[in-house]
Amino acid sequence: MSYLRLENVVKTFNKTEVVKKLSLEIEKGELMSFLGPSGCGKTTTLNMIAGFLEVDGGKIEVDGKPVHLLPPNKREMGMVFQNYALFPHMTVFDNVAYGLKLRKVAKSEINTRVLEALEMVRLAGYEKRYPKELSGGQQQRVSLARALVIKPKVLLLDEPLSNLDAKLRQEMREEIVDIQKKVGITTIFVTHDQEEALAISDRIAVMYEGRIEQVDEPAAIYNHPETDFVSQFIGEVNRVQGKVLETYDDQKSKLHFFGNEQIVPVRYTRNSEVDFFIRPEKIQLSLANSDNAGFETKVERKMFLGAKTRYILKAQDKQLVADVSNTVLNPNQIQEESHVFAYWNPEDLLPSRKAR
Amino acid sequence: MQPVMGTEQDLLLKQKKKNLNRKRLDTWLLLLPTLGIFLFFFLLPLFFLFITSFKTFDPGSGIGSEWTLQNYIKFISDPFYLGVVWRTVKIALITTLVTIIISYPVAFQISKAKGRAKNYLTLLVLSPLLISMVIRCYGWVIILSNNGVVNNTLMSLGWIDTPLTLLYTEFSVVIGMVHVLFPYMVLSIMGSIERIDPSVIRASQNLGASSFRTFFSVLLPLTLPGIFAGSVMVFSLSVSSFVTPAILGGPQVKVMSYLTYEQVAVMLNWPYGGAIGFLLIFIATVTIIAYSKILARSEKGVAIQ
Numbered sequence: 047m048s049y050l051r052l053e054n055v056v057k058t059f060n061k062t063e064v065v066k067k068l069s070l071e072i073e074k075g076e077l078m079s080f081l082g083p084s085g086c087g088k089t090t091t092l093n094m095i096a097g098f099l100e101v102d103g104g105k106i107e108v109d110g111k112p113v114h115l116l117p118p119n120k121r122e123m124g125m126v127f128q129n130y131a132l133f134p135h136m137t138v139f140d141n142v143a144y145g146l147k148l149r150k151v152a153k154s155e156i157n158t159r160v161l162e163a164l165e166m167v168r169l170a171g172y173e174k175r176y177p178k179e180l181s182g183g184q185q186q187r188v189s190l191a192r193a194l195v196i197k198p199k200v201l202l203l204d205e206p207l208s209n210l211d212a213k214l215r216q217e218m219r220e221e222i223v224d225i226q227k228k229v230g231i232t233t234i235f236v237t238h239d240q241e242e243a244l245a246i247s248d249r250i251a252v253m254y255e256g257r258i259e260q261v262d263e264p265a266a267i268y269n270h271p272e273t274d275f276v277s278q279f280i281g282e283v284n285r286v287q288g289k290v291l292e293t294y295d296d297q298k299s300k301l302h303f304f305g306n307e308q309i310v311p312v313r314y315t316r317n318s319e320v321d322f323f324i325r326p327e328k329i330q331l332s333l334a335n336s337d338n339a340g341f342e343t344k345v346e347r348k349m350f351l352g353a354k355t356r357y358i359l360k361a362q363d364k365q366l367v368a369d370v371s372n373t374v375l376n377p378n379q380i381q382e383e384s385h386v387f388a389y390w391n392p393e394d395l396l397p398s399r400k401a402r
Numbered sequence: 403m404q405p406v407m408g409t410e411q412d413l414l415l416k417q418k419k420k421n422l423n424r425k426r427l428d429t430w431l432l433l434l435p436t437l438g439i440f441l442f443f444f445l446l447p448l449f450f451l452f453i454t455s456f457k458t459f460d461p462g463s464g465i466g467s468e469w470t471l472q473n474y475i476k477f478i479s480d481p482f483y484l485g486v487v488w489r490t491v492k493i494a495l496i497t498t499l500v501t502i503i504i505s506y507p508v509a510f511q512i513s514k515a516k517g518r519a520k521n522y523l524t525l526l527v528l529s530p531l532l533i534s535m536v537i538r539c540y541g542w543v544i545i546l547s548n549n550g551v552v553n554n555t556l557m558s559l560g561w562i563d564t565p566l567t568l569l570y571t572e573f574s575v576v577i578g579m580v581h582v583l584f585p586y587m588v589l590s591i592m593g594s595i596e597r598i599d600p601s602v603i604r605a606s607q608n609l610g611a612s613s614f615r616t617f618f619s620v621l622l623p624l625t626l627p628g629i630f631a632g633s634v635m636v637f638s639l640s641v642s643s644f645v646t647p648a649i650l651g652g653p654q655v656k657v658m659s660y661l662t663y664e665q666v667a668v669m670l671n672w673p674y675g676g677a678i679g680f681l682l683i684f685i686a687t688v689t690i691i692a693y694s695k696i697l698a699r700s701e702k703g704v705a706i707q
Contacts, residue, residue, distance in 0.1 A: 096604075096608060097607075097608075098604055098607075117607070118604070118607040118608055119607045119608070119610045119611055119612055120610075121608075122610070124608070124609075125604070125605065125608045127601040127604070127605060128601075129599060129601060131599060131601035131602045131604065131605040132602075132605075133605070133606070133619075133620055133624075134602075134624065135623045135624060144606070144609050144611075144619070145609035148609060148610040148611050148615065149610060189605075192605075192609070193608075193609075196609060196610065
């Protein structure tokens with residue numbers, strides 16, 4: 047039995063459904079990310095779970111009990127906001143103690159629990175500071191301590207890292223996962239940053255236009271996207287068009303693209319035109335077409351990106367982007383305007399589900 | 403350092419200094435009209451009045467030539483005048499308190515409204531300021547007088563036998579002042595409510611606070627600066643107001659501005675009028691400073707905000 051359950055949850059704003067019959071089950075102690083572009087309904091869904099928005103249909107259950115009719119102050123969920131939302135007129139101590147005071151916890155216990163929480167987010171000694179005197183990262187840690195100190199049933203993180211700079215963001219996300227695992231709290235992490243979601247989640251729910259496109263572990267989301275949206279949203283892809291030449295009984299088809307033929311592990315209809323995706327890092331380049339596996343392309347541009355080099359290629363008037371590790375292929379070997387051969391493993395093709 | 407480098411450095415410094423002077427000049431030029439008016443039509447006359455308040459009264463020419471403290475001593479040692487001071491301050495304080503209480507919900511609702519509704523509501527709140535002070539006051543006279551709207555209604559309903567004394571009381575003065583001054587309070591509180599990050603309110607609810615508790619623990623402390631700014635405006639405008647107490651209070655409810663007017667325009671005793679005027683300024687300033695001190699102590703965080 048899952049711990050947090052959303053069942054056919056609906057939210058309508060001005061007659062537009064922004065969350066459409068969304069169902070999801072989250073296990074106890076799991077870190078689930080809601081990932082999607084802005085306007086996909088991820089924050090709306092989070093706000094419905096927190097109780098800031100009413101559901102217009104369906105239900106939300108925590109630990110088997112329905113909570114969607116309770117006001118936000120009765121739901122016992124800890125929330126960390128994008129802009130920290132600390133109380134500017136209270137010290138760090140008072141901010142963290144706020145929830146405990148409301149729960150009529152004894153003064154001595156408040157003291158120990160607040161100090162423990164601040165210790166956990168590595169802010170011991172900052173009790174007497176005001177939020178304004180802290181950096182963004184420190185403020186977000188106070189916010190995390192404030193949410194966790196009340197021992198909520200679910201921790202809700204609403205894009206908690208998006209106001210921080212790149213380096214701090216990475217540090218903070220590791221810290222959040224560490225704390226989350228240590229406390230073992232069921233957590234929902236809302237983000238539009240796929241790298242963030244891939245790095246920290248137990249599972250990711252990819253959302254698009256008010257629906258969940260796919261719920262899966264990060265590697266599965268990346269390697270086996272179930273919809274076109276997921277293929278294109280998670281990581282980068284090249285869209286390639288091909289023609290099915292031959293189909294075989296064992297779930298395989300022979301495809302024709304860029305004057306090349308390849309047998310791929312997907313079942314297609316014979317003679318149909320199909321789309322598929324290939325990730326830039328799955329494209330391999332070589333100067334010689336040794337075993338006729340590749341097709342010829344022209345290097346339009348190359349960009350040095352540190353560990354890898356990005357090549358913008360042109361094959362039969364179609365543009366392809368390939369990222370090749372500099373340890374595999376020395377970028378000095380390949381000049382712009384020159385011709386190279388590109389190829390990939392048939393297993394790396396991501397078939398498009400959209401019928402053409 | 404080489405000589406060539408030195409001259410280049412000097413040139414750079416000179417140019418920098420020039421730019422800075424230019425910037426300063428611009429600032430002063432922009433301030434000049436306001437400063438001029440402030441200086442010549444406010445500070446200077448006030449200064450002359452201050453000097454006048456230390457002169458004796460001469461029935462012939464108005465202002466005598468002798469220096470004296472008698473004007474101030476006369477005021478401070480007379481219970482009647484002290485009573486007027488107390489009444490003036492009391493009316494101003496009650497007005498301020500009432501405006502805070504009625505303005506807060508209005509400001510809260512308006513700041514929650516969106517787009518066009520918000521503009522219309524703001525205009526509605528500002529509407530008392532669009533009507534002449536005198537006309538508005540006579541409107542209240544019609545409503546509050548012995549055979550006015552309120553008394554007639556109550557008598558025809560049989561709830562009272564003799565008309566209630568509503569007009570020419572401190573009550574009627576407070577009503578008239580609240581009516582004209584509450585827009586200042588609404589605007590000022592609105593300003594501070596709108597500056598609050600809405601997620602702070604959500605955070606409070608999320609941590610388990612009821613709406614009631616959220617109001618007193620989060621919303622109210624964070625809007626204190628707005629309440630304070632509004633209070634200073636409303637208090638200083640009401641403590642020195644003249645038209646409203648004159649029409650709605652009359653001679654029965656004498657306030658300090660009325661006393662000043664009496665001395666200057668009726669008795670032609672300019673020195674005494676000047677002294678009363680200065681005491682009014684003094685009292686208002688002291689009250690506002692005391693108020694801000696108390697506020698600063700009760701809510702330390704506001705200063706930090």
